[in-house]
Amino acid sequence: MSSIGINTGAIVKDAKTYAIDLTERVAATFVVATGGVLVTATAGNVGHLSFWESAAAGGVAAAGSLVKGILARAFGSKDSASLAKGV
Template identity: 60%
Template sequence: MSELNLPNAETVVKTAKTYARDLAERTMATFVVTAGGVAVAAGPADMFRASFWETMAAAGVAAAGTVLKGMLARAFGTKNSASLARGV
């Protein structure tokens, strides 16, 4: 009879922590970059007339998209990464 090679509980917890940290970092970075981009576009370039709350809403939508993408990456890619790229 073949033996199952399952990871121990500590490995599973570390994997989940690594994934959560990776996804949180990507989400925060997306929010900050999007907010900055909208603020720059709305301010000095005067391309848009976005209020503070519109800027935050745009950044929030982008961050929510990052969370969804990260969850899909975990389901279809490497379990301890929020990236769809193989080996990340």
């Protein structure tokens, strides 16, 4: 295989980087979306949000993602919205 110039080390590294980035994004989305619902809903109506409460939950989640991205630039790689180093 190496005679055709395939660098399997780079492929494995890219797959690992992708897996780390994807895992972080899924976890962060869960945290900020759950936080958005908990901030905008009262204990009695979590399953029965109004349209505006649902929109507010989405807004809180989006704001949380923005803050996470800003923090990632400050503490992670300058060219990535990931907190993981090297992503």
